[in-house]
Amino acid sequence: MTTESGARVPRRAATRRAEILEAARALFNAHGTAAVSTNRIAAAAGVSPGNLYYWFPDKPAVIRALFEDWSGVSMPPAPESGNPAAALRALFASVAAQPSVSGRFAFFSRELVALLHADPGLAEAYRHNYEVKTRRIEAGILTLIAAGLLHDPTGHVELRDAVVSAWITSESAPAFLELVEPQAGPERSRAVATAVLRALLTDEGERALRETGAGHA
DSSP states (O other): OBOTTOOBOOHHHHHHHHHHHHHHHHHHHHHOSTTOOHHHHHHHHTOOHHHHHHHOSSHHHHHHHHHHHHHHHTOOOOOOSSOHHHHHHHHHHHHHHHHHHHHHTHHHHHHHHHHHHHOHHHHHHHHHHHHHHHHHHHHHHHHHHHTTSBOOGGGTSOHHHHHHHHHHHHHHHHHHHHHHOTTOOHHHHHHHHTHHHHHHBOHHHHHHHHTTTTTOO
């Protein structure tokens, strides 16, 4: 691991940073970001406030670091060349997994708009994340349309609009369902997250998914 200056960080120090972020994530999920102070995060992580400030100067910096973690684990797959069926299954698996990722970082789903308005740096990072990922998803869908595994939606809606709809749905499903369908389990979240993509499947695409049972959680 390296710091922003490029210096090597000892493994134990990197572990300590991860422990701080894990403590913050759990507290934010349980209580919301407004109710959690940096001192409370330090206590939960078993470090002094000064040790926490070595890594993070304030709570927004902790939130931005957690966003980087969330962004990294929710990156959609790059389109696979030469194997459209595998690419389709990888895309469905990625979208179906997003509710679990969002659930792990539940406070983002619950507080996203407020957090982005409160922190311009976080908002900029989120916009960059959004552009990179939606463009990758759009490129993957175009590849799958050309392979005959997905219908081309452009006769009815813009492809970009369909991608954005899928993005919003997959990210917000856990927070929304915990309010309106508190009894709903992970399978319901996955079904909601993949609904837009499933609506585009051709018969050939359906067969490709059934080869491994993907996409119908």
